[in-house]
Amino acid sequence: MKKLIRKLERTMVFALKTCLYVTLFLSFFGILGIDNPQLLRPSRTAAITMLTFVVSGLGMTAAYGRYDIGKRKSKPIVSSIGLATIITDIVTYVELSIMNTNVANNTKFEFESIGLFCIVVLVQMVSIVVFTYGGNGLYFSIYEPEKCCVVTSSAESFMQISHAIDVFRKQYKICEVKDYRANDLYDAVLRCETIFLYDVPVKERTELVEYCYRNMRNIYFSPEIADIVEINSKHTILDDISLINLPVKELSIEQRFMKRCVDIVFSLTAIVITSPVWLICGIAIKLNDGGKVFFKQKRATKNGKVFEVYKFRTMKENVTNYSAIADDDRVTAVGKILRRYRLDEFPQFLNILFGDMSLVGPRPEMLENVYLYTEEYPEFAYRLRVKAGLTGYAQIAGKYNTTPKYKLILDLMYIENYSILKDIKLILQTLIVFFKPDSTEAFDSERYEHLEKFSDFLEANWGQREE
Template identity: 85%
Template sequence: MKHLIGKLERTIVFVLKTCLYAALFISFFGIMGIDNPQLLRFSRTSGVTMLTFVVAGLGMTAAYGRYDIGKRKSKPIISSIGLATLITDIVTYIELSIMNTNPANNTEFKFESIGLFFIVVAVQVMCITVFTYGGNWIYFTLYDPERCCIVTSSRESFLQISHAIDVFRKQYRICEVKDYQADDLYEAVLRCDTVFLYDVPIKERTELIEYCYRNMRSIYFSPEISDIVEINSKHVILDDISLINLPVKELSVEQRFMKRFMDIIFSAAAIVMTSPIWLICAAAIKIDDGGKVFFKQKRATKDGKVFEVYKFRTMKENVKNYSSVADDDRITSVGKILRKYRLDEFPQFLNILFGDMSLVGPRPEMLENVYLYTKEYPEFAYRLRVKAGLTGYAQIAGKYNTTPKYKLILDLMYIENYSILKDIKLVLQTLIVFFKPDSTEAFDDSYYTEHVAKFAEFLDANWKQSEE
């Protein structure tokens, strides 16, 4: 039965996805074809332009995310597909303008039908919005949330993972909460469809994973450092013995050359293109309080090398130096705007050009934080195996207030899966950060009412002793 439901689910998603992508394709060529009839008949222009649209669209959706209704919330899907479609439209539109530069149309280059282009974008945004909200509505009308069992080791761990699950309450419904040492743990697992193993010791976690696998239960578990190392493992056979090989992960000579080449080209181009924004930011800071425009701070990069990172100053001068917090009164009025739109980070293109940083990599931490985090998590030093970056996987997938341990996990995933294509993808995905809600989000009332209150008595009975 589950197999049939899974096939029906994939069919529904495939049909909706096909209709959406067809609508985006038809809207571009149907509307742009009003002033460019050659797009609506067999011609070299239509063939090349349509191929450009398809190839660019496939590349952009691979970078930003596909139409994965039932897996993600509607707004992130709209943001990712909308951005992918906009870039695809721009690339195709420029290609069309180039194709139309010929003796039969335009003797010199010019942008074609700019008004129609904006209409295309507006129509496509409406299509994406309707298909995303409508698709998720259809999906969650047909499919109930998965019955979930949380297996963890403390009240604090339960609060963390249940809050994360509650954000996706349409996908998951918490039905069981168990301490990993509970006597009736395996019976609870069988009563659910999906099991979340969070903060469970590796030995017990391994036993639970084997049990869930044997009984066809989906599994989510929080990774440890050893799990990250195994991501790039290779299966080898010596004689007839199967082994897992974990090769030492270092950038090859050609990878280091390409990464540095991309850093120089991109940072130099970014400095030139954003120079007007630099002037506006500098003038705003000066007008605000008359203080220094730039702020320098010692940070750590590859192999623990210390360098000075450049930023636009967003805090008052001569104040204590520590990581910003919510409602930080050290931040100036101009600084709040610069931070909100990440404009204070622009001077770091100089650090990239000078070779202190890379375009993509773990964000450089304050020296004080490096000391504190490494003291609590010795593995935090592994982040220093590569050059610090302006953007990285932890910045895109995580939040500003992501804990040091989870930042470490995300950064190690990047280090262990490095490739030039991964860097390009992360650079493109950095634009998504601007569409993400504020990182300092609080628990909502329904979370407390539905989950914490529901399991309060159970939590008190199971973890009261550990809290004492």
């Protein structure tokens, strides 16, 4: 029976996805239709609001993520679809209220059936939770985790990648671990379905990728700078010779102009809308220890230009300045809350308005970190080809404690694939950060302590070498 169901995987996921989206649609129009019967019969109002709901829903799910059970954990799916649904509901609800402002309904604008709208949102959120956890539960009851082989170069590298894989233990099960120099490496590869290549030199990695491809094995590998540059490559034929062209990637005049316009409009709007939050944060900081409300620090932006970034102060005054660590005693009680919800970043809208930063771009690192990271990874300077940003791909996809190398990889992916639409998508996705409990996770040397179950793999491959 399970074999038959496995063959119908796409059909099953499509059926669940369709049922969920139909439930969201019917919940909105069925419940609000109680007070707005025009939504339940052929009418201009019904046609326009339904079209708005569908178009907004498609756009929001494209930005935040779809119902991809079996590929993502349940909480991120609930967060992304839930946020997309709420925004879609609000847009459609406001449009409905505007359309009902007429002689036959409301002589002046007012929000329609607020109580019913709240019920709509509640029913939809419950539906999303049920379909997501139920869908993932059904999926993983049918499909066993993929048997994985991890190929890497050291115990430290193995601990890094195994920690990431272990987070998705329902999807992947580490069955083999090999040093890329091991004599029986290829035999281990054939015993597994999926191969993770992490921190393997490019020459050996290329050989392994070709071997895995030849033997129909799924492949994941950690990218290097050349891989990122190649993402934006173009196929060119000179005479009859195929070549890959890697054009120099820079923002055009039109792109820079549009990006600056978005920065000015958005930062001004954000400052006005969030001004009450600024006032509350300032009062809380003053009441906490009576110190300064704002904190200024030198950071690096485009072409290495140094500027002073503005933030709400979250640490005690007159303490040594370095990146926050887990349980950092320099962080104040109010500062912990501000950092948890990213409220300390709000004053950076001033930096965006002044032109020191952009809304989207690489995180502006402390000068000490720039010097340190660039010394270890000279390519780290590449991220200074664009203005520093309040949000960005590395901030959304990564964490506060993501390693410098992978911050660089994420930032270069953004730079090499820049577009205004990409910026808008990242701006929308920034809201997801508030639902990620690990997004502000500080540097913690004990993060791998729970991986003792892999100690046999460590001993077999690098026990003597690490000693």
